[in-house]
Amino acid sequence: MDALTIPPVDLGLIAPLLVVVTWATGLLLVDTFFIPVGRKKLTGYLAIAGLVVAGLVGLPLWGVSGSTFGGMVRLDPFALTLTWVFLLIGILSITMSLDYLPRQDIEQGEYYPLIMFAVSGMILLAQGADLIVLFLGIETLSITLYILTGFAYPRLTSEEAAMKYLVLGAFAAGFFVYGIALIFGATGSTRLSEIGAYAADRDLGDTNLTLLLGGAAMVLIAFSFKAALAPFHMWIPDVYQGSPTPVAAFMSVGTKGGALAALVRLLFEALPTLNAYWLPVLAGLTALTMVVGNLGAIAQMDVKRMLAYSSIGHAGYVMLGVMVAGEQRGPEAFIFYILVYALSNLGAFAVLIALEHQGEEAWQLDDFAGLYQRQPLLAVAMAIFMFSLAGVPPTAGFMAKFYALTAAWEGGLPWLALVGVLTSAIAAFFYLRVIIRMFMTEPEGEPAPELNRGLTIDIVVAAAGTIIIGLIPAPIFALVERSAVALGG
Amino acid sequence: MLEPYVPVLILFLIAVFIAVFVITLSALLGPRRSTPRKLAPYESGMDPVGPAIRRIPVKFYVVAMLFIVFDIEVVFFYPFALVFRQLGPAGLVIMGVFFVVLLVGFIYEWKKGALRWE
Amino acid sequence: MEVVVQITFGVIAVFILVAAAMVVSVRNVIHAALWLIACFFGVGALYMLLEAEFLAVVQVLIYVGAVSVLILFAIMLTRQITGEGVRQLTNRWPVVLAIATLLFATVLAPTLINQQWNVPPAPPLGTPEPIAGPAELGRGFVNEFLIQFQVVGVLLTVALIGAIVIAYEERARRRKVLTLAEELELKRLREQTSPTVPAPVEAEPVVQESRSASER
Numbered sequence: 103m104d105a106l107t108i109p110p111v112d113l114g115l116i117a118p119l120l121v122v123v124t125w126a127t128g129l130l131l132v133d134t135f136f137i138p139v140g141r142k143k144l145t146g147y148l149a150i151a152g153l154v155v156a157g158l159v160g161l162p163l164w165g166v167s168g169s170t171f172g173g174m175v176r177l178d179p180f181a182l183t184l185t186w187v188f189l190l191i192g193i194l195s196i197t198m199s200l201d202y203l204p205r206q207d208i209e210q211g212e213y214y215p216l217i218m219f220a221v222s223g224m225i226l227l228a229q230g231a232d233l234i235v236l237f238l239g240i241e242t243l244s245i246t247l248y249i250l251t252g253f254a255y256p257r258l259t260s261e262e263a264a265m266k267y268l269v270l271g272a273f274a275a276g277f278f279v280y281g282i283a284l285i286f287g288a289t290g291s292t293r294l295s296e297i298g299a300y301a302a303d304r305d306l307g308d309t310n311l312t313l314l315l316g317g318a319a320m321v322l323i324a325f326s327f328k329a330a331l332a333p334f335h336m337w338i339p340d341v342y343q344g345s346p347t348p349v350a351a352f353m354s355v356g357t358k359g360g361a362l363a364a365l366v367r368l369l370f371e372a373l374p375t376l377n378a379y380w381l382p383v384l385a386g387l388t389a390l391t392m393v394v395g396n397l398g399a400i401a402q403m404d405v406k407r408m409l410a411y412s413s414i415g416h417a418g419y420v421m422l423g424v425m426v427a428g429e430q431r432g433p434e435a436f437i438f439y440i441l442v443y444a445l446s447n448l449g450a451f452a453v454l455i456a457l458e459h460q461g462e463e464a465w466q467l468d469d470f471a472g473l474y475q476r477q478p479l480l481a482v483a484m485a486i487f488m489f490s491l492a493g494v495p496p497t498a499g500f501m502a503k504f505y506a507l508t509a510a511w512e513g514g515l516p517w518l519a520l521v522g523v524l525t526s527a528i529a530a531f532f533y534l535r536v537i538i539r540m541f542m543t544e545p546e547g548e549p550a551p552e553l554n555r556g557l558t559i560d561i562v563v564a565a566a567g568t569i570i571i572g573l574i575p576a577p578i579f580a581l582v583e584r585s586a587v588a589l590g591g
Numbered sequence: 592m593l594e595p596y597v598p599v600l601i602l603f604l605i606a607v608f609i610a611v612f613v614i615t616l617s618a619l620l621g622p623r624r625s626t627p628r629k630l631a632p633y634e635s636g637m638d639p640v641g642p643a644i645r646r647i648p649v650k651f652y653v654v655a656m657l658f659i660v661f662d663i664e665v666v667f668f669y670p671f672a673l674v675f676r677q678l679g680p681a682g683l684v685i686m687g688v689f690f691v692v693l694l695v696g697f698i699y700e701w702k703k704g705a706l707r708w709e
Numbered sequence: 710m711e712v713v714v715q716i717t718f719g720v721i722a723v724f725i726l727v728a729a730a731m732v733v734s735v736r737n738v739i740h741a742a743l744w745l746i747a748c749f750f751g752v753g754a755l756y757m758l759l760e761a762e763f764l765a766v767v768q769v770l771i772y773v774g775a776v777s778v779l780i781l782f783a784i785m786l787t788r789q790i791t792g793e794g795v796r797q798l799t800n801r802w803p804v805v806l807a808i809a810t811l812l813f814a815t816v817l818a819p820t821l822i823n824q825q826w827n828v829p830p831a832p833p834l835g836t837p838e839p840i841a842g843p844a845e846l847g848r849g850f851v852n853e854f855l856i857q858f859q860v861v862g863v864l865l866t867v868a869l870i871g872a873i874v875i876a877y878e879e880r881a882r883r884r885k886v887l888t889l890a891e892e893l894e895l896k897r898l899r900e901q902t903s904p905t906v907p908a909p910v911e912a913e914p915v916v917q918e919s920r921s922a923s924e925r
Contacts, residue, residue: 111855130699130870131695131699134699135702136888138888172853174854174856212870212873212874216874219863219867235856235860238860241864245864245868245871246867246871249870264875597713600717646787647782647786649876652779652783653873655779656872657869658775659779660869660872662770662771662775666767666771667858669843670843671850673843674848678847685855686850686851688862689862692863692865693866696865696866699870700869703873705873
């Protein structure tokens with residue numbers, strides 16, 4: 103047998119990923135060996151440090167485009183910007199967990215490395231250029247989230263949520279693998295670029311085309327499940343309600359960002375020739391998602407459940423950008439929406455955590471009654487997040503929605519943009535309901551919720567980000583525009 | 592090619608045949624006289640103690656799960672072991688990285704005391 | 710030879726389908742688990758038929774060997790072990806079956822109908838020969854599947870952490886895990902208090918420590 107040459111590997115291109123994974127594995131050991139029980143916050147600080155370092159390591163990579171590991175992993179500004187967004191999501195989630203975990207008496211050091219592993223899965227999804235890599239990324243993210251969902255052990259709802267999520271998630275993973283097998287059967291490759299080239303260069307013929315379509319359908323089902331598009335969204339409310347609040351916050355933005363980033367690549371690198379087939383399907387799913395998510399949220403009296411439904415609705419708005427990612431505006435809208443949604447949603451969940459006493463849930467709408475008189479600043483912050491999620495100017499949410507809707511309009515999906523506008527109007531109802539409760543009703547004798555440092559930082563950062571991006575969006579627009587160049591070309 | 596497995600197939604068929612044959616034969620020809628002793632659960636000749644079906648502690652399950660993880664790891668080692676001479680030092684480094692990641696998991700579970708049986 | 714392969718495939722396929730149907734229809738959970746193991750075995754035989762010997766061995770090793778044990782343990786953990794007389798199927802199972810078949814068919818029917826089986830697809834662009842055999846796979850691990858291989862390592866570690874976090878002990882009476890510094894301190898204390906009998910009580914104090922810690 104001939105000697106083997108190992109292809110050149112440029113570790114620099116996956117530097118942020120590498121830092122996150124190495125740091126997380128190291129942190130796991132440091133945590134078990136050196137950090138005593140009761141002082142696990144230290145692990146959290148170290149995890150935040152790791153994510154920050156990973157972000158800094160990514161700085162010199164700005165503008166670099168290239169692939170390594172034999173074309174299995176890709177780095178371009180699109181992936182890099184998303185990486186930063188994911189790191190930010192990780193940092194904010196950990197910050198809001200620091201005090202939440204001991205307060206709920208569920209503190210275990212593994213929590214923080216697990217969040218880091220989940221972030222690494224998301225980064226892998228943004229960078230992956232191969233179906234198997236994408237699958238592994240999704241699984242890294244999902245398995246971590248199964249564990250984190252069940253983290254609040256004595257609480258039955260947490261166990262229930264973990265169980266539901268695991269069973270349905272495993273089912274979706276099965277679809278993914280089946281889809282990969284069919285696509286491989288049709289094209290003989292799992293690499294996105296090769297699949298795309300194969301489909302573009304040759305007349306596929308009935309045989310391979312049908313195989314490829316079947317495979318693509320399966321894979322799309324799996325992605326729709328992870329991103330919670332409409333007929334595959336059933337698990338969302340129960341899982342979000344049951345899981346520890348910071349985990350729900352992390353999931354709501356993390357899985358969407360990761361899965362849809364991978365979907366963008368899949369659609370526009372591997373399956374652009376099948377555009378005529380998947381566009382109507384995805385457009386239908388998106389419309390349904392926006393309608394179901396926003397209508398479902400109206401009926402919810404539980405704010406955490408309401409946010410869960412709203413996250414389904416927002417998945418629809420993110421999808422607007424995904425579907426037209428062939429145009430320049432598409433990926434821009436996608437990244438911008440994910441960033442803004444992450445800030446607003448994480449902020450809203452942080453407020454929920456602030457209201458949550460030990461072991462007792464305080465997420466009913468009535469618990470928000472008169473919050474303004476009890477905790478004016480908290481109420482104002484919550485109002486900012488609600489306005490942003492509803493898409494009211496001058497918050498960032500308005501810019502994001504505007505961006506996504508115009509992208510869809512220009513990208514040839516005007517009817518979908520109209521559906522988006524209509525559902526946003528519906529959405530305003532239940533977001534504003536929370537605000538009205540907070541400002542216009544009398545408090546019902548609840549003790550003032552206590553704020554701690556981590557939460558305060560979180561809420562302030564999120565609120566400031568939401569407002570600043572809403573008022574001065576230009577720098578972020580510039581960043582997002584440059585990130586999207588590589589993908590459009 | 593599949594030819595080498597034809598004897599295996601035949602062996603398998605013979606085994607299935609013998610098993611089915613013997614069971615059918617004893618069912619047809621054997622006398623059926625049940626005594627209380629015969630109907631008692633079989634516990635290696637001892638008198639049965641307690642019910643045969645009972646709940647087991649969760650630690651069995653943890654051990655089984657850890658076993659699966661390391662089982663899969665070993666499966667990954669096997670193809671590598673076949674070709675490690677060809678791969679040279681670079682292959683060793685790659686395998687080393689894989690191994691170290693899992694070693695971390697192992698040290699972690701050891702320190703956690705999951706391997707201790709009380 | 711071809712005919713033998715076809716017949717073998719038919720037998721195995723029928724066996725797998727029957728076993729799978731039994732898994733979801735028998736009333737005794739343990740029997741369902743055993744049928745599932747039979748099903749795993751059939752899939753292993755199918756791999757063998759496809760000349761993927763390594764995969765077949767792995768299937769037997771992991772699924773028949775390890776996963777089945779896990780499933781049986783899981784059943785033995787539950788309160789009502791055999792579930793005798795518990796119907797697995799709802800009364801309306803034919804309706805469910807019809808809907809499931811319909812959904813599955815809508816996705817796969819076009820593929821299955823238009824597919825001309827036995828016609829190998831045109832060779833894909835720039836892809837090396839398909840991987841055959843464990844040695845090829847071993848080479849693939851350091852070559853084209855390097856990143857996947859490493860990520861799998863991370864994934865396994867995460868699964869291991871999950872196993873311990875979720876199931877290790879009942880977490881309500883969690884054992885206190887000491888840090889290295891605390892362990893050394895404990896050892897030093899023990900040597901000070903009872904220098905004559907150091908060896909036999911080696912592991913014991915940690916446990917006692919944990920009890921008192923969990924009773925807090």
